[in-house]
Every structure is written in C-alpha cells, then in structure tokens.
Amino acid sequence: MTRFVLNPALSWLTPFMKWAPGLTRRDAKADLIAALTGAIVVLPQGVAFAVIAGMPPQYGLYAGMIPAIIAALFGSSRHLVSGPTTAASVVLFSALSGFATPGSADYVMLALTLTFMVGVIELSLGLARMGALVNFISHSVVVGFTAAAAVLIAAKQLKYFFGVDMNSAGHLHEILIEFGRHVIEISPAETLVAAVTLLTGIAVKRWVPRIPYMIVAMLVGSLLATAMNRWFGDFFGDAIATVGALPSTLPPLSAPTLTLENIRDLAPTALAVTLFALTEAVSIGRSLAARGGYRIDGNQEFIGQGLSNIAGSFFSGYVATGSFNRSGVNYEAGARTPLAAILGGVFLMAIVLLVAPLASYLPKAAMAGVLFLVAWGLIDFKEIRHILHSSMRETSVFLVTFAAALFLELTFAIFAGVLLSLVLYLERTSRPRIVTRTPDPRSPGRAFSSDPELTQCPQLRFLRLDGSLFFGSVPHVQDAFDRLRAEHPEQKHLALIASGINFVDLQGAEALTDEAQQRRANGGDMYLIKVKQRVWDMLGQCGCMEDRDDRNVFQSKEAAIRGIYQKLDKSVCATCEAHIFSECSR
Template identity: 50%
Template sequence: MLHRSRKYLLYHLLPFMQWKHLVNRDSTRADLMAGLTGALVVLPQGVAFATIAGMPPEYGLYAAMLPAIVAALFGSSWHLVSGPTTAISIAVFAAISPLAEPGSPQFISMVLTLTFLAGLFQLILGLARMGVLVNFISHTVVIGFTAGAAVLIAASQVKNFFGLDIARGVPFHVVIEQFFLQMGNINPYVCAVGAITLAVGIAAKKFVPKLPYMIVAMVVGSLAAHLINAEFGSSVTQIKTVGALSVGLPPLSMPDFSYATLHNVLFPALIVTMLALTEAVSISRAIAVKSEQHIDGNQEFIGQGLSNLVGSFFSGYASSGSFNRSGVNFEAGAQTPLATVFASFFLLLVLLLVAPLASYLPTAAMAGILFLVAWGLIDFHHIGAISKISRAEAVILWVTLLGTLVDLEKGIFFGILLSLALYLYRVSRPSVVPYVPAIDKGAYHFVNALGRPECPQFRIVRINGSIFFGAVDFVRNALLQIDEGNPRQKTVMVLARGINFVDVAGAEMLEQEARRRRKLGGGLYFYRCNKSIYQFLRKADKLDDIGVGAFFPAMSNWIKPIYATLDPEVCRSCKARIFTECNEQLPNGEARTS
C-alpha cells in the first residue's frame, strides 16, 4: 500500500514517468517526424499569433519553445501541444493594449506579468484539484467567444490588408467606421499583396492540403510584393514588411511585479486563465477520444500553470493547448510527448535558417494569413445548429459573440454568467409528473398518468432533479397544486429515484409538507428514495416529522399501509379502482360487495 501511494505521488509530481516505458526506437522515430511537422506548422502560426497579441513576432515562437516542453512533460495528455493560440492572443491584446503601446517595452513587460499570474492561477487550481471548473464554461460560450475573437482578429488586420491609417487597438466599431471613411485611400499595391496571399492560401488549403498552406501563401505573397516593388518602386507602393526576427535561444525576461501592473492585469489574467484551461482540457479530451487515453484535468491545470510560469521568465507570452498543432501532432503519428520536445528543438533550428527571410515578409501578406486564420475559427456548422436547436443557447451564443466585439474580457464573462443562469433556471424547475401503477400482473413499476384514471384520494408523482434551495419554491408549489386541483387528494407518494440530492432548504420543505398533509388528514410518502438522501434527512433530524414509515424500498408492498389511511366512503363510490386492493376490500377492511 505504501509503495502504491509513493508511486501515485511520483506520477503526479513527475507525470512523464507514466509514459517513459513507451519510449523505444520506433516511437522515437515517429516522434521525430511528428516533431518536424509540428515545427513547420508552428513557424508561421507563432509569428501570426504574436502579431495578433501586439507582441514582437519572435515572442510567438518563444512561447512555442520552452513552455511547450514544460506543458508536454507535466501535463497528462500525450498528444496535446501547447503554445500561442488565437483566442489567447486576442485576449492578451484586448487586455493590455489600452494600458500600453503594443510592442513597446512596457507592453511586453505587462504581458509577461499577465502570463506569470495566469500560470500561477492555473497551478493553484490544479494543486487544489479544481479541474472541474472548466465544465462550467459551456461549449456554446466557447463557440461564441471564438467567433467574436475571429472577427476582432480580422478587424485588427484591416489597416494592414488595405494599407489604411487606422490607429492600432481601437474598438471594433471604430475600425468599421474608419474603413468606410477611408475607402478612397485604399492602397492598391498593398491590397494586391494581401489579396494574392489570401487567394493562394485558400487554394493551397483546398487543393494541396498536404502542404503547409500558411508557408506557401507567405512565400507567394512575399514574391508578389517583391515583383510589385520592382515594377513600381517601394516609395510608390509603400509596402511594409514584418522585419527580421531575432535569432537564438529565448532570452531571459522579468515580469513587472509593481503594484500598479499587478492591479491592472489581475482581472485579465483570470479571464486568460479560464480561457486557456478550457482550451487545453477540451482539446486534450477531444484527442483522447481518438487515442483512447485517460486525461486528468487537474494534471493538465498543473502542466499549463508550470508552462506559463516558466514562459514568463523566458520571453514567452500566455500559451495554451493548440487544436491545430495538437491535431497535426496526432495525425503525424506522435507516440509520446517527446514529439513536442523535438518540435521545439526543430523550431529553433528552422528559426536560425529562416529568421533573416522575415524581413521580406509584407505585413499585408501576414494580414491575408490572419484573415484565413480568422475565417477558420468561426464554427459556422455549430452556430447554425445551435440557432435551430435551442433558442436559449442561441441567445447565449450571440450575447457572447457580440459582447466579445464590444469588450473581449467582459464578453466571455457575461457569456459564462448567462450560461450558468440558464442552467440554474433549468435545475430550479425539476419535473413533477403524475404517475400510476402499471396494470401488468406482478408489475412493480409505474407509468405516466397522462390519459389514465387516477385515485381521487391519492396522488403519485415522480420528481426528476434536485430539491435544493433554488428549486424549493417550485417543488412546494407543485405539491400545493395537487390538493388545490383536487382537495380530496390529501395523500401524496413521491417516486424518489429521480431525486439527485436534497439540501437543508429542501429537507425543511419536505418536513413542512409532511406536517401540512397530516393536518389535512393525509400524508407524504417516498418510494425508492436514495440511501444518501435518507441518511441526510435522518442526520438533519427530519425523519421524526416525515416519519420513518413513510419510506418504501423498491419492490415493497407500499400500497397496503397507504390504502388503509384512505377514506372508505370515497372508495365505496370510486369507479377508478387503479389498485388491486380497491377491488378486494375497502380501506377499513370491509369486503366489497360490488
């Protein structure tokens, strides 16, 4: 037992010990190939995502190096690849751009502080075993937020795609307003480069899916810009380029721990924390469906937390699990998390070779790539399906999406609140449905009473849900309506198998209802009550008022003691006779004569 507990602790402190036995010559060969593929995929994405975040391009690549290694070694998924993502990048930009000039030393320092805090929050949540929190962020909210973020990404690149003079970081509605006001100033040369890049990217993705379409589009866009400059001159075209990337290992960095910075980035860090954890856990679970691997949400929290903590000191901004790179990693045949480790080393080698070429990459071409990224983020299929299936879910979707366009952080926050409010509204209204015993000989089950005769003195109802403080009034009113609709139905039996749990407020309501029905001359009974609920009622000292004899286990003879409490005069003239006892004798024991 002691050995087992030590092994369990070791696996949580050093989770990579769980898969070390999988490493062999074949797996290493597969991981090397998957790692090379991953490095080629992350190169253009890292630059693009850093641009979205308002960071220098190389910071997106730094976030895909050491942080990705840490997340792979200390997470639970064997295929999840961490690094910069579009949603996190747009969240970072939206949070920090009002506080500092994007790309400036102050901006970078504040982003590193946000990354540190996000990592710290993630680590604390993981150690506190709070992985269940991500379950409260509904899929609808994520779809709405992602779509809104995609529109913001596209809006942030309007100036670069069309060559317009629009201030960086202005709200979405200002971008739209300025675009229409400056339509006459669109630079045709810049726009041509962006359009060519966009067209080539779409064509490459559709017709040559095996090639990295982003790299193909970037190369063609850069060549188009070179030819246009050669023909008309750079002074006329005014085509700007990204600029050369820094070459080398990720430099050491230091977050800004001043009170003012911590105060300003605290709330955005919480938003990034939940968003990043939602991405990482949902992606790892999605891939685990295919790989048949068990995912520990708490361990993923720890891995992501350590990843961002380390990244904040090695020039990496906030990162999370990437669906694109994780999917590529799995499809490329990765066997262990070593594929991510290899990808980070390959990325460094590739960066050394291609970094100088970034000085030829036009910002318009990068804008075209980001338009492609933004389009791919909008889940049109699920947006259409949600709008058709559920009006309430559609409201959550559009509130989140439109709220994100107004204020990204508050958009997802209000989406989560609205989603939780809808959930609470649903669970606060458990179904209370009338049932009657099945007429089959020897049957112990019940059937819906709709269209069937019921006892005029005795109502059987099935409650599906939980009787907690939020549902107490609804359940109480449903029970009151029974005798208001038929004053003679003073006795009620609850089919309690569908009751999940009862809290203190629910227990008090049941106690009060039992007393009320006894005063009316009836009673409150329970059939197939869960053992945990019965024990809770006993612990809360409610059984004295409800009555120990009011609880009947499955397949017990519940009708005999209840039938004996009914009014024989009502039974004498009753034509329903839904119980076997009704045809044999009256409740007082008198034999039936007719």
C-alpha cells in the first residue's frame, strides 16, 4: 500500500500534523485543564471586549469560539490563544462608529466585513511568506498604542462607572469635556457598584492570584446590584442598569457584505488592524515560545490568523487576534499543545449554552469596573520606563503613537507610529559607521586600532565601513570619501575594510567604482579588504568590477599591506619617519 505524502509546498494546510501524532494522555490531560480554565476566564472578557467594540455582548463570546479553534489548528504556536482583544476592539469602535450606530445591524455587518477583509490580508501575507514584516514594526509602537488604548477604554467607561447619560464617542479630550458637563448627574448607586467591583478585582488579583479575579469581581458586583435593586431600590431611585440576557445559542451563521463602497470605506482600517493584529499575535507567540523552549513560524501564524478571521466572519465573530490574557492564562494553566486552545473554544460554546441567560444580572457598572482593571493591566509601566530611559528614537516613536491614538484616529496612530519607526530605521541605516583604522605598533603583531592618536601613513588610509552600501547610504559614504580627499590629498591610496558590509546595490557598487577612478586619476588607488562572498557576487553581477580590480581585493589585512606597500611612492617612504608597517623598516 502506497503511503500518501503531502507536497511540502502545501504543508501550511496541515501544521497540526507536527504535534497531533505525538500527543500523549498526559499532554491531553494538561490541555484539558488549561482549556477549562481559559473558557471560564474568557466569559467576562468576551462580554467586556464586545462592549468596547460597540458590538452586542454575545459577539465577544462568538469571537472566542470558532476563530480560536481555527487559529490553533493552523498556527504554529503551542500556547497562543486567539480571540477578541482590547486593542482590536478599540480600533473597531473608532473606525466603524462613524459609519453606523454601534450595536445596530448595519454596524455588525460592517464589523463582519472588516473581519473578512483583515483575514484575507493576513492569509495573503502568510502565503506570500511575508512573516518577517512584523519585525519592522517597532515594539514601541505596540507599547504606545496599547497604553493609549487603555486610557481610552477607561474614558469611554466613565458613563457606566458613574451612571451618567452622556455621549462617550470621540477623542479623549472630547469625552472628558462631555463628562465634565454631566458630572452633577453622577448616580451614587451605579458608582458604588462599580467601585466595589473594581476594589474586589484589585484585592483578589493581589491576595488570591490563583482565582480568576474578573469572574469574582463581576459576581460580587452583580450580587451587590441585585441586592440594591431588591431592597434599596426606593432609596437609590432608578434601578441599576444591566447588560441583559445573552442568547444561549451557538454562533449563528453570518456573511460579510463585500460591496465596493464597504471595501473602499474599510480598506484603511483593515490594513491598520492587520498590522497591529499580526504584530500582537506574533509577539505573544514568540514570547511564549521563548518561555516554552521552542520556535514559531511567523508565516504560519499569519496563515492561522488569516483563516481564523475569515472563518470568524461566517460565524458571527469580529476581528480576533492573539490575546495577551487568554494566552497567558493558557500557558500558566499548564497547556502543552494547541489542543488546549481548541478545547477552550469548544468548552466556551458549552458554557454559553448554560450560563448566557445569567447575564441579565450583570450590571453595566460592574462591567465598567472590570474594564478599568483591564485598562490598568494594559499599561506596561516597566516597558515604558525602559523606552523613555534607553533611546531617544524609541521614545519619539512611543510618544507619537501614544499622542496620535489619544487625540487623533486610532488607525492613523498605528500608521504614524509604524511610519516614524521605519523612517528612523532608514535614517540609521543610511548613515553607516565609518572609522579610520591604523596598525598599532604597541600591540602584538601591530593589530589594527581606531585610536585617533595613532600616526597615520602619509600615503595610505585604512577605513572600515559598518553597514550596508545601498542607495540610501551612498550620499553619506560619498561625503566621507570627498571629505577625506579634500582634507588629506597626500593620502592617495585608500584601503576599505569591507568585513562589515553585508549588502551592496547598484548605486553602492557605482560609488565604489567612482571613488577608485578618482583616486587613480590622482595617482593613487582604492583597495577592498575582507569582502564577503555575497558582496563580491553583487559587485560582479552589476558589472562594476574591472579586471584590474580583482588584484585590488585582499582577504586579509597582512596580504593587503604587503600588496599595497609595493605601490606606494618610495621617494616619500624614504623620508618618512612614521614606520607604520613592519615593511617600512626592511
């Protein structure tokens, strides 16, 4: 019987075959416990995230079911759990609230369409092997955006925390101004429920960290609100508003509405959400993989996230990505394989069927208290301090992203942070380090040194270039060459130590050729030392190397000095007292 072997080019279709055949009973038991823990924890989170996104509460739970299963099956991480997240929810609300009323049928339709578009972009990037793209998004962008999202979450929950009937749309300053206008309408009952929920969550998280603090906090808040409505309703006046009963059903089938108008309106948001969602998922996956002692495949994660969102759009799930909270809980609960995330999605379906009606006892004020906790937990104060103290470049990226997210559109904040980080990266790579190197007679074997006090050879200058020589860095390198010729015209020979050059493009090769020709016209020459094979191949392919250039390339400094010394003007050497090289004394 012939055994079927899948074409390696299609291996992305069955990544689960790498871990499923080796699954043991011990692994399955650990995954089962982790899955049950994760399913319980996601209940309050899913509802909270849906509220942030402007979606009906049950959609936050739907987004944690089918998408989580698909992402686990087709991803490469053993511990990453996908589902709704705070950042994705904030972006969703910010982008869609201008097109439709949050919670309305049109709003849900747009959310599902956006989810499908994000999934298609993610899948396309994965199939195109573009997983390395997230490496170009500075971590400071993620930190700044997440911190700003946390502030916005808290600001948008002020109306529920204090029981104020106000418009919580808009930017931070607009929300605060609107709250100031309604501050005299604060409800003591709603504020008490929210405050007790918040303090309960803080206490449980600090003193009993093994217990899911969100669930305990919401239970306490719900019981308090129920008691106040029943026994103290006359004293406090209006009844405390609740979320309302959730439908105890599995995710209903749905479909995106791919009209040209929707695609045009949602395209910028889809791209921004894709960038952030993939960065978030891959970052979490890599972090957990490092702790678990394995590696993840960025391209496969792109594919897994893309398929999960495409599937989610047909099962009433809005944009899902790697979840900080669920993935962390999954890891800490002892998960060993992606089976934990798969079972977590299945268990969540079963739990929703049983407990969804109980949401009618969940106060909106308690939800606000929990979301205050979520917002506080999102701000990585340690990493922010590290950024502020370590690098001006990263500080500027962080501050631009943070400020843009607070006072401009969230999608623009992501693009602004990414663009600035790329500009700073290009600025850094366009100015490769160029240092003068000189043999040090004080060291054994006259080792090369960058000490500026060392005497230079009157005819020969050694330079080391650290960085790529491409179109962006050519002007900087040419300026250095011009300045050297102008300040030291007597040093007609130039030896370029190329061990730090990893890449040369056509313009870079032409710059080297131009410099060699100018030095030959002045009676000198240029030489390359320790050229990497890849760079040598590039120089050959562009046709910039002449036959005589081959004789000017050396693979060691000793060979270069011996060869170049023969070409120096011996009349100058006769009166030179520097004796830079060992050959000078012969």
